[in-house]
Amino acid sequence: MPPTAFGHYAVIRPLGSGGMADVFLARDPVLDRQVAVKAPHREFLNAESRARFAREARAAAALEHHAIVPIYDYAEQDGLPYMVMRCLTGGSLEGRLARGPLAPAQALPILERIAAALDFAHGQGVIHRDVKSANILFDENGAAYLSDFGIAWMASAGAGTRLTATGMVRGTFDYISPEQAQGVRDLDGRADLYSLGVVLFEMLTGDVPYRADSGLAVAVQHISAPIPDIRARRPDLPPALQNVIARMLAKRPADRYPTGAAFVADLQRAITGQQVAAPRATPPRTAAPGTGPNFAPWLVVAGVVVAGLILFVLLRDGGGEETPDTPAGKVAAGKTPPSGPTSTAQAPSTVAPTVVTPTMTESLAPALPDEIVFYSSLTGDHEIYIIETDGTDRRQLTFSPGADMYPRVSPGGGRIAFVSERDGNPEIYVMNRDGSDQTRLTNDPADDIVPAWSPDGRRIVFQSKRNGNGDLFIMNDDGSGLTQITTTAEREGHVSWSVADRLVFNATIGEVYQLFSSDSDGGNRRRLTTSQVEEWSPEWSPDGERILFLSQRDTVDGGIYVMDADGGNVRPIYNSRAEDWGAVWSADGSQIVFAATQADYTDDLYIMDADGSNVRLLTERGAYPSWAIGQPGNAEAPADRSGGGISPGTQPIPLAGDELTRLTFGERDHYTAVFAPDQSRILLSAEMSDGWHIFEADPNGGGLGRQLTSGPYDHYQAGYSPDGRTFLTSANLDGDGDIYLFDATTGEMLQQVTNNRGMDYHPRWLPDGQSFIFSLQASDTNSSEVFLGTLDGQQTQLTHNDTFDGFASPSADGQWIAFYSGRDGDYEIYVMDVNGNNQSRLTTSKGRDASPSFSPDGRWVVFESDREGGYELFAVPFEGGETVRLTDSPGNNYFPIVSPDGQWLMFQSDRAGYHDIYRQPWEK
Known part of the structure; x- marks a missing residue:
């Protein structure tokens, strides 16, 4: 039975049902207006779908634009989330096209509004990722609106355009861009423009550009099939429209229009009979089409590889596991070889194997770029990871059974101090930057947490509750020479050590965190903030002149602020809708990296300029970052990397160790x-x-x-x-x-x-x-x-x-x-x-x-x-x-x-x- 109400919104009747949610026409008695209420299907409600639904509401609510469906409210009823939005009574573009294609002059005003909506969303860092005719709605006057931000995300979100573990597509095959189909994670607005190009093709012909027996086969065509000639399907269209279509549907994002406005300008010229420049030529790419939407699991089999199964690794002792359904990603983009074996290749003549003696070289230490270390629950447990500053090359450094957290990189960039619970309670550990030589430094039943390095990288300061309170301790980088430097009842913590040998930390005054500084021995203590709100997590700038910190001065969740070393000249840097925390400087002080806790309680890492501008997502599922300064190498790697079999020109790099x-x-x-x-x-x-x-x-x-x-x-x-x-x-x-x-x-x-x-x-x-x-x-x-x-x-x-x-x-x-x-x-x-x-x-x-x-x-x-x-x-x-x-x-x-x-x-x-x-x- 359909619900009769959502909160105070009285349901009038169902408006429609999609694969994941129902939409109802309802009345808001408070404002005396009709609204649309969208609620996910209960049978599909899980942590992922709940987070997606909340993300849709947040994304749309953050985009106040005349051509984006506005969100009025978001709440839960009996555990079922719902969102309330403007009720658009003019139907969808999909429904309108079911009656036949449109004339170019009819399509133009619709596309003008949707292109403007996309440009606005992209300017706010949001990529829709599911632009299609079903998500373009009309009001009673026929004005078009962009709806359904259910899979939208920040432009560099890294979540990718993928199938989930349950097989749900993020992006619709008929409209999906090539980079989405290939599993590219760092999408930009040109992926949405490709999908809008598909909508244009559909508006003018009544059908999408590519059709096949399965959705996956369609995705392959988006990647590799030639762009169809729209005039072959509708000869009465202006010739220049094909150039617009070709640029919108270009396989490479770089070959598409940079903005929706640029697309609309060319579309207007084409419709009015003016010339439109042809897109740049790119090499043709072909691939074999997929044969069906479902894939059998790839198994490992003992003995004979069983016919009909897709298998690669052998099952041992007659057993094995099926792998889960897998996400959408890269497809072939090369020549399609012959469908069956032929006997035309010429093989080399037969000789006995030749003994090749490889030449050894001295061990090389390659140069390291600036990188960012952080912890993440990506695999279930908190582990330490490292990533390049552009968000690429993510590598896991710890693999312990307990939580590994709060990493801090030494000033020279070669070592990492961190907290681990692998032995039962939080203790301080150190390891090399590559994750090797993980060594425990503290051993106390109390919690030892949040380490920081001295400027010379020889000592570590940390917070410990070993005396029943939160006090600061200092030790050498091998764990020796432990010294307690604070003895107050103010629960000092989250300490940072400046190049001027000053500490900055937060401590409780009453029940509120405030900021203090002191000499490295705990002397010459000075209070830096005197507000009535929480101020915490201070971090010295590389030059020791400024302090980055978090504060609730303007928000309950906390924003990022900066002040001078003496506590003066406090100014806000950044405050998002999420909970921002863990902010640190880059090695040169020009950038700031921080974590943001989202509504689904996951953390993402962001990076911005030091003045709070140019904010962009670094990686999803990351927390408590620390900047690792780049390091020069001590030798050049061999230029000749031939081999693969060994050839005389190969110089393998010796490996470390002498045992298993x-x-x-x-x-x-x-x-x-x-x-x-x-x-x-x-x-x-x-x-x-x-x-x-x-x-x-x-x-x-x-x-x-x-x-x-x-x-x-x-x-x-x-x-x-x-x-x-x-x-x-x-x-x-x-x-x-x-x-x-x-x-x-x-x-x-x-x-x-x-x-x-x-x-x-x-x-x-x-x-x-x-x-x-x-x-x-x-x-x-x-x-x-x-x-x-x-x-x-x-x-x-x-x-x-x-x-x-x-x-x-x-x-x-x-x-x-x-x-x-x-x-x-x-x-x-x-x-x-x-x-x-x-x-x-x-x-x-x-x-x-x-x-x-x-x-x-x-x-x-x-x-x-x-x-x-x-x-x-x-x-x-x-x-x-x-x-x-x-x-x-x-x-x-x-x-x-x-x-x-x-x-x-x-x-x-x-x-x-x-x-x-x-x-x-x-x-x-």
Whole structure:
């Protein structure tokens, strides 16, 4: 039964029902007017949908514009949120177009208003992200309004245009921009203008530009299909309109109109018969269309890869987990190769593997840019992260079972002090900037919190309740020399240490926080603020001349203020609708980074100029930032990064340590890691909340680095190109699995390389940088075969056994291929030359031998086997001989690979519970 009232708003009748919410016509008895009340469906109400609904209300309420539907009220009734807005009785543009297309002169005034509304919203930092004809409404006089800001966000929100874990699209496929479909997180207003271009096309033709059997296939067309000629569908339109359409629907945002006003100006010229400049030409991009809206989970299977499943990593002992539905993201933008294998590629001649001795170089310390350290609950627990100052390259530094919080970077930028509850209660820890060498400094049953560094980076001041009150203590950076410097009853805390050796901190006067300063020994104490409201979280400027702090002078939630070092000249800097806190200076004092707590109680990081201008979102889900000053390197990295197989020109960077090292952490699985040719990083697949994606990671144990893939497709088994600039990976974009080429620096998908029926998996480059080995499991049989492929789409089938031949890897010189096969009734390691000839069996065991790869000198093949119970790693000489066991662990070990310098064996193991990446010395 529909509700009869929302608060004091009496429901008259339902107006409509969408996928997530109902809209009712209601009467406001207080103001004696009709209103529209929107409420989400109870069955879909969860934390995410509630936050989205509240965000819609906030976004629309913040945008007071004559062409944006105004919000009057927002409240809850019996746990159900609702918003009250102006009731528009003229219907929607979608309904109007159901009666037929419009004349250009009819479309123009509608688009003028909507373009102006978008320009206004973009100027306020809001991106609508769901512009479509159903979200354009009319009042009784026919004036158009933009509605439904349910998925709107700040321009650099980083939330991305994605499917949620429940499969809900953020953005509608018929209208979605290419960058939204590709999972680009940092959208700007040009994404909305693309969608408005789709609306223009629909208004004039009665249909959207692209149609397909599934929404996902439509998204692929937005990315890669040619822009249709609108006059082919409606020849009576002015010729110049096609130039307007072409610019609005340009694949690259840079090729579109910069503003709605610029678009309207050209539209007016086109409609009145004037010339309109043609858009700049961009190279055509094509991609294979998707085949359906639903994707089977990508599974890991033991033994034979089961036909019909999209699978990449082997299930062990007959079991496995399904991955969740995954978000919308990048799709191929390259040439579509032939639909099936051909035998046109020419392979190199057959020779035995060549022993290549890599040249070692001294350890390099690369230069570091300015970065920002913060904590986040992104993975569920509070952990410490680091990010570049433009919001890119987010990396997790801590992976502890307890909360890690309140990081502060040393003045030199090399170390981080922070608070951790990993041992039961809050204590002070330090670690290196890369997350290594995490060391506990305090050990007391009381809470030790909020550390700050001395100007020389040799001491740390912090707040402790060890004496029953909040007092300040100082210790050396190794935890020695602990000294209490305050003994008052005023609960001192949140201290900052200036270059002039003065402390500033907040302390309670009565029940209100006020600000004080003192010498570093606690002497010469001075009160800086004397207000009757809360003033807290002070931070010295880099030059020690100013103090940044938070205050409730003008708001209950607290705004950001600055004052001189003596407490004078107080002036406001910034005060948002959210709760602003944790503000700190940049290293040069020109910028301020701060956290803002949103209505859904999540924190986001923002950055602005020091005068409070140019505010922009840095990253979502971040709190308590600290600026890490850049550091110069001590050597230049090698210019030649060829390799991937090892070539004589490669100079791998030596890795630290001399024993077993765990490289990944956290409550998630990590799979199939490979080294970069120069050994500076590794690539791996990691199971995230929204699917499997390719990440860079630190080969010295610093955890995950940059995420390189995103979208509603799982990505597995990446392989670096010989020059390290690109990588191949398997992705289930069109429902099975194909191989795609990515830029290793930007993560941009460059090209779809295969398009076979069935699953193409485990791509591994050959040294020429143009060809690669991969395996194909047919969609209609249980068989898997090994192929040689090239970037231009040529394919040569190398095995023909109608059984399982797969997970093939070439030798370093590209002349030989190791793979495993079930052709003899069990699973053993085989080798063949790169032409597919000279196939021979290398192992014989009662267990399952799988996942082989060559050592860089070509003398050994390493593999996994359950021949002795659990899966352990083994090595067998390429020329034949005794098999050597390499691991002996309580867990299972898989996918071994030897480092380019021949010093390390890297593999994945579940010995700690989850699948993580490890390395140990390679001593063969």
